[in-house]
Amino acid sequence: MELEVWGARGTSPVSGSRFNHYGGHTACLALRAGEDLVVLDAGSGAAALGEKLVRSDIRRVHVLLSHFHHDHVMGLPYLVLGAGAGRRLAIHACGLTADMLRDSLYRLFSEPYFPAQETQLFSGVSLHAHAAGDAFSLGEGTRSGGTVAVRAEPLRHPGGASAFQLAGCGKALAYVTDIEESPEPPPALIELCRGADMLVHDTMFTGEEIETRRGWGHSTIEAALALAEAAGVRRLAGFHHNPSHDDLVLSRRDEEIAARRAGAFLLREGQVFHI
Ligand SMILES: [Zn+2]
Ligand SMILES: [Zn+2]
Numbered sequence: 001m002e003l004e005v006w007g008a009r010g011t012s013p014v015s016g017s018r019f020n021h022y023g024g025h026t027a028c029l030a031l032r033a034g035e036d037l038v039v040l041d042a043g044s045g046a047a048a049l050g051e052k053l054v055r056s057d058i059r060r061v062h063v064l065l066s067h068f069h070h071d072h073v074m075g076l077p078y079l080v081l082g083a084g085a086g087r088r089l090a091i092h093a094c095g096l097t098a099d100m101l102r103d104s105l106y107r108l109f110s111e112p113y114f115p116a117q118e119t120q121l122f123s124g125v126s127l128h129a130h131a132a133g134d135a136f137s138l139g140e141g142t143r144s145g146g147t148v149a150v151r152a153e154p155l156r157h158p159g160g161a162s163a164f165q166l167a168g169c170g171k172a173l174a175y176v177t178d179i180e181e182s183p184e185p186p187p188a189l190i191e192l193c194r195g196a197d198m199l200v201h202d203t204m205f206t207g208e209e210i211e212t213r214r215g216w217g218h219s220t221i222e223a224a225l226a227l228a229e230a231a232g233v234r235r236l237a238g239f240h241h242n243p244s245h246d247d248l249v250l251s252r253r254d255e256e257i258a259a260r261r262a263g264a265f266l267l268r269e270g271q272v273f274h275i
Helices: 046-053 076-083 098-108 187-193 221-231 247-260
Strands: 002-007 028-033 036-040 060-065 088-094 125-130 135-138 148-155 161-168 171-176 198-202 235-239 264-266 272-274
Touching: 002 046, 028 046, 036 046, 036 148, 036 161, 046 076, 060 076, 076 088, 088 098, 088 135, 088 148, 098 125, 148 187, 161 187, 171 187, 187 221, 198 221, 221 235, 221 247, 235 247, 247 264
Parallel strands: 036 060, 060 088, 088 125, 171 198, 198 235, 235 264
Antiparallel strands: 002 028, 002 272, 028 036, 135 148, 148 161, 161 171
16 A cells, blocks of 8 residues: 655645745645545545546545544535546535535535535545444455455544544555544553554644643643553654744654654654555
């Protein structure tokens, strides 16, 4: 499977030369498995992904939304438009009913907040609402390995959010973002991440910053390292970078996390990994 980073920032997009190295777009990762593309969140980075999809040979696009905060959905309409004709497009979210999923999307992307009729924008899209902690599979499976098994786990975050484990081709990716820091890694999350080839984890705050940001629903390098250790993951990738942390700050934190665990680093927009 191939993982491409379209946005690694959290909360709000940023731009300017101080942010070029790690990138300014918010949460969006794309995992390719054969003719299937699984998109983890559709933050501002999803708009550029939508443009690329217009010319790609991807046949099915599956969007997994961790939750509906703006930094995770603001690029969704452009991804939907880019995926367009000739491809099947599905949106999945967990911990809510089908009505809640449809209402949340329709409310976000219709007048007066968005210049389209919601029924137009989502007319060709299949919406899938799953129970919290559900397991399901994506794709039809091909010789090149198009089937991805998904497991979800609810996270402590204002309004709720879900972590995902994606497994395919004998490899696994764990995606744990927008999670309130806890002193010990939650047992259910250790299980979700156990043995993963890569863990992408919220590292928004420093150990000092978190003291005045309790209840904001975000985490630290220390908590990410503790979960990586408990679950025995191969690589740890810090994610959901604070918009007030420029390249100078993030490169220092990158060195710090690498020094504390082999194979740990901060994700950068534009990176591509083979998992
Ligand atoms: Zn977020
Ligand atoms: Zn959030």
